[in-house]
Amino acid sequence: MDTSKLIETTVAFVKEGLANAEGGHDWFHIERVFNNSLLIAKEESVDVLVVSLAALLHDIADPKFHNGDETVGPKIARDYLTGAKVAKKTVTHVVRIIENLSFKNSLEGKTRRFDSKELRVVQDADRLDAIGAIGIARAFNYGGFKNRPLYNPEIPPVPNMTKEAYKNSSAPTINHFYEKLLLLKDQMNTITGKKIATQRHQYMLDFLAQFYGEWQGNR
Numbered sequence: 001m002d003t004s005k006l007i008e009t010t011v012a013f014v015k016e017g018l019a020n021a022e023g024g025h026d027w028f029h030i031e032r033v034f035n036n037s038l039l040i041a042k043e044e045s046v047d048v049l050v051v052s053l054a055a056l057l058h059d060i061a062d063p064k065f066h067n068g069d070e071t072v073g074p075k076i077a078r079d080y081l082t083g084a085k086v087a088k089k090t091v092t093h094v095v096r097i098i099e100n101l102s103f104k105n106s107l108e109g110k111t112r113r114f115d116s117k118e119l120r121v122v123q124d125a126d127r128l129d130a131i132g133a134i135g136i137a138r139a140f141n142y143g144g145f146k147n148r149p150l151y152n153p154e155i156p157p158v159p160n161m162t163k164e165a166y167k168n169s170s171a172p173t174i175n176h177f178y179e180k181l182l183l184l185k186d187q188m189n190t191i192t193g194k195k196i197a198t199q200r201h202q203y204m205l206d207f208l209a210q211f212y213g214e215w216q217g218n219r
Contacts, residue, residue, distance in 0.1 A: 010056045022145050024138035025062050036125035040192045050118045054097040074098050124193030127184045132200030143173030
């Protein structure tokens with residue numbers, strides 16, 4: 001299968017797999033990450049096929065929707081790529097990216113279990129979709145999906161959680177800004193990612209200032 005056909009087939013596979021997904025983790029999230037990955041990849045010396053496949057398949061089975069099981073997504077991706085007769089080296093690389101992409105894995109306090117330029121590109125693209133206007137929308141959409149309060153002044157954020165605490169948190173959505181979203185700017189890997197993240201980070205700070213002002217009746 002040639003590259004363009006493989007990408008086309010993968011897009012169709014992911015769209016079908018995420019047809020009923022929560023709004024912040026649906027096909028459109030994948031599409032944005034895919035497009036941002038290609039944008040960042042233009043400035044990096046990377047295997048664009050690996051970047052493309054990893055971006056498309058990175059959330060085919062997000063653990064938070066599979067009882068926290070982090071093995072489901074990598075297995076689906078491996079089985080799909082193997083069935084599509086993708087080169088074993090490429091399959092392995094894509095799966096390793098999916099296994100190590102998540103923000104929560106950075107909370108383990110360990111050095112990266114796996115690293116590559118391609119991982120860094122896709123990770124930046126995924127993190128960019130978690131911040132800025134889209135990131136704010138996704139955070140509140142997921143908070144509503146989980147029936148979490150918008151904000152509770154009596155429940156302070158915990159910005160230095162362990163991985164397990166992060167996975168099990170049911171805190172108000174505003175806390176998520178301090179526990180993840182506002183931390184991402186300084187965790188970007190690429191020059192392009194850092195540049196885009198800076199603007200989106202400021203947008204979130206402006207939003208929070210407006211939110212607190214309205215909450216207190218000052219605006």
